[in-house]
Amino acid sequence: MTLPDLKAPALKKPQLIVDLEKATRNVSRIFDKFQRHGVAFRPHFKTHQCAAIGELFREMGVRSITVSSLDMATYFAGHGWDDITLAVPVNLGQVEEIDQLAQRIRLNVLVDSLETASALNDGLTVACPVWIKVDVGYGRVGIKWNDEARLLELAKLIESSALLEFCGLLTHSGHTYECRGREEVQVLFEEGRTRMLHLEETLQAHGTSARISMGDTPSASLAEAFDGVDEMRPGNFVFYDVVQSQIGSCSAEDIAVAIACPVIGKYEADLKVVVYGGSVHFSKDSVIIDGERVFGQLALPASDGWKPVPLTDARIVSCCQEVSKIHVSREVFDQIGLGQTVYILPAHSCLAAEIYPRYRTTDGQVLERFRLFT
Amino acid sequence: MTLPDLKAPALKKPQLIVDLEKATRNVSRIFDKFQRHGVAFRPHFKTHQCAAIGELFREMGVRSITVSSLDMATYFAGHGWDDITLAVPVNLGQVEEIDQLAQRIRLNVLVDSLETASALNDGLTVACPVWIKVDVGYGRVGIKWNDEARLLELAKLIESSALLEFCGLLTHSGHTYECRGREEVQVLFEEGRTRMLHLEETLQAHGTSARISMGDTPSASLAEAFDGVDEMRPGNFVFYDVVQSQIGSCSAEDIAVAIACPVIGKYEADLKVVVYGGSVHFSKDSVIIDGERVFGQLALPASDGWKPVPLTDARIVSCCQEVSKIHVSREVFDQIGLGQTVYILPAHSCLAAEIYPRYRTTDGQVLERFRLFT
Structure with missing residues (x-):
């Protein structure tokens, strides 16, 4: 990879x-x-x-x-x-x-x-x-x-x-x-x-x-x-989202929305990465994958946006109010630096999108959207 | 009761x-x-x-x-x-x-x-x-x-x-x-x-x-x-919240926040009540009670606010984007009418409160709060 x-x-x-x-x-x-x-x-x-x-x-x-x-x-x-x-x-x-x-x-x-x-x-x-x-x-x-x-x-x-x-x-x-x-x-x-x-x-x-x-x-x-x-x-x-890719409705590459998050912690002994970004940024929704509750899929920056990391190489295993914990493979761990931006493909895009009053797009636009509570 | x-x-x-x-x-x-x-x-x-x-x-x-x-x-x-x-x-x-x-x-x-x-x-x-x-x-x-x-x-x-x-x-x-x-x-x-x-x-x-x-x-x-x-x-x-009452940190009566929701469906054959109110209104967080995932606790209006219904009499068993499904006992079913207001004590009050730009209080005040995305 x-x-x-x-x-x-x-x-x-x-x-x-x-x-x-x-x-x-x-x-x-x-x-x-x-x-x-x-x-x-x-x-x-x-x-x-x-x-x-x-x-x-x-x-x-x-x-x-x-x-x-x-x-x-x-x-x-x-x-x-x-x-x-x-x-x-x-x-x-x-x-x-x-x-x-x-x-x-x-x-x-x-x-x-x-x-x-x-x-x-x-x-x-x-x-x-x-x-x-x-x-x-x-x-x-x-x-x-x-x-x-x-x-x-x-x-x-x-x-x-x-x-x-x-x-x-x-x-x-x-x-x-x-x-x-x-x-x-x-x-x-x-x-x-x-x-x-x-x-x-x-x-x-x-x-x-x-x-x-x-x-x-x-x-x-x-x-x-x-x-x-x-x-x-x-x-x-x-x-689409990770739930849909697990159902088979789409591939991870089809997911058109991601939450950019800065990396605030790297813990080598556990091959663990922590991002600033939690349930207030992409909701608490989750999906069970191989018996494990997963809160999204990691993706890494690419020239045209982001590239999903296979779930075998990274699992978002916990999602607190403001931070999330990701277990990663050695190879992925070595490619992520403290302070760098990674992406989270949400478990459930409807709820993740609901949080934001406006979307930024990969081509630099800002799109206003409906807000339930103003 | x-x-x-x-x-x-x-x-x-x-x-x-x-x-x-x-x-x-x-x-x-x-x-x-x-x-x-x-x-x-x-x-x-x-x-x-x-x-x-x-x-x-x-x-x-x-x-x-x-x-x-x-x-x-x-x-x-x-x-x-x-x-x-x-x-x-x-x-x-x-x-x-x-x-x-x-x-x-x-x-x-x-x-x-x-x-x-x-x-x-x-x-x-x-x-x-x-x-x-x-x-x-x-x-x-x-x-x-x-x-x-x-x-x-x-x-x-x-x-x-x-x-x-x-x-x-x-x-x-x-x-x-x-x-x-x-x-x-x-x-x-x-x-x-x-x-x-x-x-x-x-x-x-x-x-x-x-x-x-x-x-x-x-x-x-x-x-x-x-x-x-x-x-x-x-x-x-x-x-506090339902997670905390399950841990034992508080009783259901101590929970100081609830989401008022109108009843939009009653289904007698299943002893099921559906409210307008879902994960966009109180988050998708949940707690496992007796092996079952539960998204909050039902409460009914009382003169001073609300009165929690024991979990043995009502379980919020599913929580979609805008509506939630509650399995209730016969006794509770008979006391809830279509169009009436019931309350949901949230599984996780931090995430439920996060959704609202302002709180209403039982004594009629409106309290503005911090908003993450404006």
Whole structure:
């Protein structure tokens, strides 16, 4: 293994860097795939949450998007997006705000209970497109895939409501994150797709047409059978991360975001390197690799950004509030100097990116992004 | 178990709330304990990071504090604190900034290598108090407790440096977080204390006097033998959290911070409740309880704030970006309504608090705090 020379001066503090070339490549790959399959593409913007990165998608022809909060929807509405799905079941405390935004754009919302659907209908003053959230096996939110009675009851209520426009069935197969390798993801996605199609047929038998919306980056990256699926809503693929590379959705080289950190400690007896950079800089999320909890992947500076170090040569084994500990091979240890900059590819890029009010890019730009708490 | 009536209207979005009465009680308890033991108290402010909460400490007589970043030191220096320990080893990229702040206040810094100590001495223009970071078993940073040769060499270098003022030995027994119960914590703290005293004697035999600084909330809360320890630097105890209540440092009733979240889903077949509130609202940190990964503890509204629900009746078993899933007992399920506000006591309060630019308090105040990225 040849590693690059490390001569960059020490950073003052950790900073998240985006490689726009990699991000663009990641987006193109998925965009082209869904074009080929004739599936509508409604990318989830919860990962980048950045207007400028949204433009990468728009330039390819994307016109409809997904978000994870009403504030995020409002941010993107302010940047010219007028067809947005809020992919979290409606919070009754936000019906008035939903109504306000629904007056400006096509705001698709999710319900999975009669109570919420009724309250929404009562609180709206304009028509609003509504999807029924279905749980195909992830077990988080949604009507269970085998609870047809409840689904029919809810679909009927929505169809009879004056202001709710029934669109279809929406699910997120978040349990694909537990898969390892293409085949496991394909099996799980296929199970979910079959369950969704069955529910669609059930509704059809009762005279109701429904579209089918599915999501998640592992399925978008690795599945190939999308018959009957009307739209896909992956999000993480724009940046990818170590969790995704472990699933097999991407390679470590595809990860388009890294946190630059200065090295503040080298401990030869333990072949240990400590960086200034911890859970306040890239979150506490982690992934189990070979039975060990790992908080990211080390990468070393390269002329065009960074080069991932194989996990066999470096493991981020602990992540405290401000510092992290990395066990490295002798070869890697010898190439890292105190005060030099290294990179951490995050375990979970959505949460790492969430921390930063703006991104620096490998080509020197500064991109402002949505901020949840201002 | 009698649970309070839940009638609060639905929240628009999650919000962190501080119970100042509990926080003050937590601070008093530790302050009084160290007064009794004659140990100097240098609380770590990395948990609250809030000038107004800092005043609670100042009113009791605290004059010296600990922080985890230079930016945080600068923030508190701007709020009248003039004796601050930056408890992370010096980052070579910040020597110039350290020098600037050291001109204004007594800024204690940490080193654990000859290279950093030399670079620091070369880069400073004013004298600066320096502590040697010791690793008594946690295994993160610091000179190993049994590496006397290296310690003596570093102490000698510091003593011979023109601008470095050698203060003593500092450690953080972060491995107490793996303990469960008072006895385990006491054993580990005692081991660390003995190792620190031994190193102090070694230095003394070579003509160098050293003070001993130790820290960590479990030891501060549960240890009783502090002979020879000059100062203690716990931080988390101001708020405590579920990790600390599991260790035994506090009870769930002592936890002084909670995230108010609206309920957006109820699923009777699974006795499952879903709240709007996830890792972007209280971090992805977790604690293993009875072999299960748990992301916080449910609490229900009470007249004076919230009342923790026993972990046997409610488990936050998954925490996604924006929503969390809670398995509850039948009794708790029946008392929670869709749209109502519940509280999440965070697994790790430092990381939960870090997310918010300001705290709301149970008595209606709004407290601004330090923000890492602005």
